[in-house]
Amino acid sequence: MNTFAQAVLNGFSQGAIYALLALGYVMIYKATHVISFAQPALMVCGGLFSYHLTTQVGLPFWPGLLLAMILGALLGMAVERLALRPMVGKPVFTLAIITIGVDIVLRIGANRYMGANPRIVTFPNGSRQYEVFGLSITHQRVALIAVTAITVVALVMFFRYAKAGLAMRATALNQETALAQGIRVGAIFALAWAIAGGLATIAGTFVAAGSAGMEQNTWIIALKALPAIIIGGLDSLPGAVIGGLAVGIVESLTAVYQPNVAPFLGANFALVAPYALMFLVLLVRPYGLFGTREVERV
Amino acid sequence: MTSTLTPRRAPRPPRGRPLLRTSYAQDMGLLNTPAKRSSTALVILAAFTVPFFVTDDLLLIFTLGLIASVGAIGLNLVTGYAGQVSLGHAFFLGIGAYTGAVLGGDPEGSVTGYGLPMWIWLPAAGVVAAVAGLIVGPVAVRLRGLYLAIVTLGLVFLGEHIFREARTFTGGPGVGRRGPDLELFGVDFAQAGTLFGLGLSRDQQQYLLALVFLIVFAFLGRNIARSGVGRAFSAVRDRDVAAAVIGVNLTVYKVMAFAMSSFFAGVAGALYYAVVGVFEPGAFGLLLSIQYLAMVLIGGVATISGSIMGALFITSLPRIAQEIAHLFPVISTSTAGGGIINVFQFEAILYGLLIIGFLIFEPRGLFGIWMRIRNYWKGWPFSY
Numbered sequence: 099m100n101t102f103a104q105a106v107l108n109g110f111s112q113g114a115i116y117a118l119l120a121l122g123y124v125m126i127y128k129a130t131h132v133i134s135f136a137q138p139a140l141m142v143c144g145g146l147f148s149y150h151l152t153t154q155v156g157l158p159f160w161p162g163l164l165l166a167m168i169l170g171a172l173l174g175m176a177v178e179r180l181a182l183r184p185m186v187g188k189p190v191f192t193l194a195i196i197t198i199g200v201d202i203v204l205r206i207g208a209n210r211y212m213g214a215n216p217r218i219v220t221f222p223n224g225s226r227q228y229e230v231f232g233l234s235i236t237h238q239r240v241a242l243i244a245v246t247a248i249t250v251v252a253l254v255m256f257f258r259y260a261k262a263g264l265a266m267r268a269t270a271l272n273q274e275t276a277l278a279q280g281i282r283v284g285a286i287f288a289l290a291w292a293i294a295g296g297l298a299t300i301a302g303t304f305v306a307a308g309s310a311g312m313e314q315n316t317w318i319i320a321l322k323a324l325p326a327i328i329i330g331g332l333d334s335l336p337g338a339v340i341g342g343l344a345v346g347i348v349e350s351l352t353a354v355y356q357p358n359v360a361p362f363l364g365a366n367f368a369l370v371a372p373y374a375l376m377f378l379v380l381l382v383r384p385y386g387l388f389g390t391r392e393v394e395r396v
Numbered sequence: 397m398t399s400t401l402t403p404r405r406a407p408r409p410p411r412g413r414p415l416l417r418t419s420y421a422q423d424m425g426l427l428n429t430p431a432k433r434s435s436t437a438l439v440i441l442a443a444f445t446v447p448f449f450v451t452d453d454l455l456l457i458f459t460l461g462l463i464a465s466v467g468a469i470g471l472n473l474v475t476g477y478a479g480q481v482s483l484g485h486a487f488f489l490g491i492g493a494y495t496g497a498v499l500g501g502d503p504e505g506s507v508t509g510y511g512l513p514m515w516i517w518l519p520a521a522g523v524v525a526a527v528a529g530l531i532v533g534p535v536a537v538r539l540r541g542l543y544l545a546i547v548t549l550g551l552v553f554l555g556e557h558i559f560r561e562a563r564t565f566t567g568g569p570g571v572g573r574r575g576p577d578l579e580l581f582g583v584d585f586a587q588a589g590t591l592f593g594l595g596l597s598r599d600q601q602q603y604l605l606a607l608v609f610l611i612v613f614a615f616l617g618r619n620i621a622r623s624g625v626g627r628a629f630s631a632v633r634d635r636d637v638a639a640a641v642i643g644v645n646l647t648v649y650k651v652m653a654f655a656m657s658s659f660f661a662g663v664a665g666a667l668y669y670a671v672v673g674v675f676e677p678g679a680f681g682l683l684l685s686i687q688y689l690a691m692v693l694i695g696g697v698a699t700i701s702g703s704i705m706g707a708l709f710i711t712s713l714p715r716i717a718q719e720i721a722h723l724f725p726v727i728s729t730s731t732a733g734g735g736i737i738n739v740f741q742f743e744a745i746l747y748g749l750l751i752i753g754f755l756i757f758e759p760r761g762l763f764g765i766w767m768r769i770r771n772y773w774k775g776w777p778f779s780y
Contacts, residue, residue: 133542184756191481192755194542195693198686199755202748206741321553321682324546332543364561373550377535380547384538 104233105354106347111239113346114246118301119323120330120338121253122294127332128270129290131190136177136197137298138320139204144170144299145306145316146208149217159222163303167296174295175288177204182291183284209314216311219303242304249300250339253293257335262289270333322349325376331389340387345372424622426615443607452599454715456671459599461711462606463668468691468703469617470660475689476698477621478653479633480536484548485688487555488525488658489665490680493575496521496666498565500576507573508564514580518666525662526655533651540636552682559677572676575669578602602671609667610704613660618700620656629653630698690747694754696763705762717743 119137126134147166151157157165181200185193221238228235257263268276269286277283298320305319306312326345330337353368360367385391417423427433447455471485500517501509512520532551536544559566567573578585585601596604620626628649631639640646669675687710695706721739758764 127542133546181752181756188755188759190542191545192759194481194545195689196752196755198689199748199751202686203745203752206744206748210741321549325550328543328546364557367557370553370557373553376547376550377554380535380539380543384543 100232105350107233109347109350111243113343114243115301116323116326116345117339117342118246118297119320120326120342122297123327124335124338125290125294130287132193134197136200138317139201140174140295140298141302141320142208142317143173145302145312146211148303149219149306152219167299170295170299171292174291178288178291216313218311219306221307238307322372325372328376328386329379331386333390334388337388348375447600447603452597455599455603457712457715459603459606459671461708462610463664464711465610465704465707466613467661467664468688468707469700470657471688472692472703474653474657476692478629480653481545482548483545483685484551485661486680486684487551488661490555490559491528492521492525492662492665493669494565495524496576497573507567517576521666522659522663526659529654529658533654536654537647537650552685556681559680566677569677572674574674578670614700690751694750694761696761699763702761702763714743717746
């Protein structure tokens with residue numbers, strides 16, 4: 099029982115990272131109807147911003163994270179302005195492929211910075227553990243879950259009460275109508291990318307604060323948020339959070355139980371378990387758990 | 397459409413008016429203008445003489461480019477013609493490569509191999525991949541657009557996992573296995589020998605083999621595209637609901653598109669890694685899918701000649717990057733660092749920038765550039 103609870107807890111904190119990334123994907127998807135494959139690069143760059151600011155510049159963790167979030171948001175806006183704005187109105191597939199190109203270019207820059215050594219952001223007292231009911235969790239993980247919770251609440255408040263949030267919801271419904279209502283749709287695109295960049299930076303920072311740090315192949319983590327948004331439904335913010343947590347928990351449970359229960363699936367099946375889960379969900383619900391069904395019109 | 401309306405053999409358009417069409421059959425012809433007929437013949441002829449002018453190391457790149465073209469045509473069928481975005485091409489290439497390697501591989505080796513001849517393992521590679529496509533197809537029927545893109549992306553990760561774990565077939569990561577032996581009709585393409593009385597090196601022979609296969613598959617692809625099946629694909633791509641209304645069975649055609657595309661991919665995968673020699677499961681990752689997508693996009697969506705141009709271009713890109721690196725000393729040619737970036741990073745950046753650049757400035761790809769040149773000279777001297 100304890101093993102199970104511990105696995106769920108670990109998965110939950112890992113899922114918080116996926117949830118943050120998934121929220122970024124959904125933000126961009128809702129505003130521009132594009133899936134941004136540049137999210138891995140934004141996550142890696144964000145983590146490295148934090149690393150540079152805390153380790154090289156010498157800022158404490160939290161101010162460093164805030165500043166890095168601003169830089170990540172600016173990076174997201176720059177990507178949108180330079181690579182995607184010229185293509186507004188083109189098929190979404192074309193835009194998605196452009197983000198793949200952006201991802202490759204940005205990650206090469208990041209790899210150049212990283213070199214062969216993992217870059218680890220030092221979290222204050224990060225390795226100290228809380229012990230509750232025989233379960234243990236590091237300070238760093240607790241902080242991650244808290245930050246994710248605050249972010250989700252802040253986003254919900256933003257969409258419900260802020261004027262810009264209302265404008266984003268209007269844009270998500272229909273871009274041209276929103277434009278006709280006096281909403282600067284271009285600014286909304288930029289805002290969506292900025293928020294996604296900021297969220298990716300939080301995720302990247304906490305990935306880099308983990309035991310493995312940020313390495314050249316850490317970007318793969320960000321792709322696991324894709325099954326998360328598919329499971330939750332592409333255009334659903336609560337779906338992104340639930341999907342992210344589900345992916346994290348399933349991955350962690352698979353890592354614990356699969357080697358004994360189903361050894362024929364091979365070593366490290368946990369790494370691809372999110373994708374298998376995605377297939378299962380899609381066979382039952384083609385638009386995810388919370389996604390809007392597309393209405394077809396000729 | 398029916399044979400009662402159009403004569404079996406259409407009359408040729410009058411001389412000097414190659415674009416005048418008097419029947420559907422003329423319009424749909426394989427090579428519907430004299431200029432296309434003669435230029436295609438010239439290009440094929442030129443392609444056959446290439447191995448006698450080009451050094452062997454360059455020839456190997458072209459050989460791989462020609463084989464990759466087969467795979468790119470396959471991807472273009474499903475993504476370009478039928479409009480079903482697939483990021484899963486690497487999976488089907490992998491299925492083909494391993495089917496070929498297992499059936500045609502050395503029976504004495506450490507991994508499974510049955511030592512069957514090429515005329516069995518090559519079609520089998522295509523068929524097994526097509527069956528895999530048939531299995532994925534129904535998922536594609538339920539999903540559209542970006543949902544499908546992500547699901548096929550998941551397929552690549554699951555596939556890579558299977559290839560990593562099925563060690564008896566694939567050798568496992570870091571070890572890999574040998575591809576099948578290239579031996580057809582008693583000719584061993586894996587070493588120098590004589591072909592039609594000509595003494596040829598190994599690379600020259602493999603080039604010619606690849607060229608013959610590409611010609612066969614290019615015409616096959618072109619014929620699929622211009623037939624009723626191809627028109628149904630286009631209808632599904634342009635508006636699937638409208639296509640369903642006019643009587644195109646979406647399920648059948650989407651599944652068919654995936655199966656055909658996978659068949660091409662399977663054959664290309666088996667041939668490619670037979671030429672490469674040793675390969676390991678890590679080769680069939682997301683990057684390979686992106687490379688094939690880049691071939692289609694840079695070459696030209698929904699064109700056969702574009703797929704070939706794109707595939708040749710992308711496979712020569714490492715070499716091009718190297719040549720550029722020699723010209724500019726800021727790009728270091730070693731992996732150890734030095735310079736501003738090393739050649740591999742430069743190559744990857746080139747990929748990214750080319751994809752972005754082509755999509756923004758010339759969405760029709762290399763084929764579009766060719767069209768522009770052609771149209772410029774067509775109306776010359778009134779080129780406006």
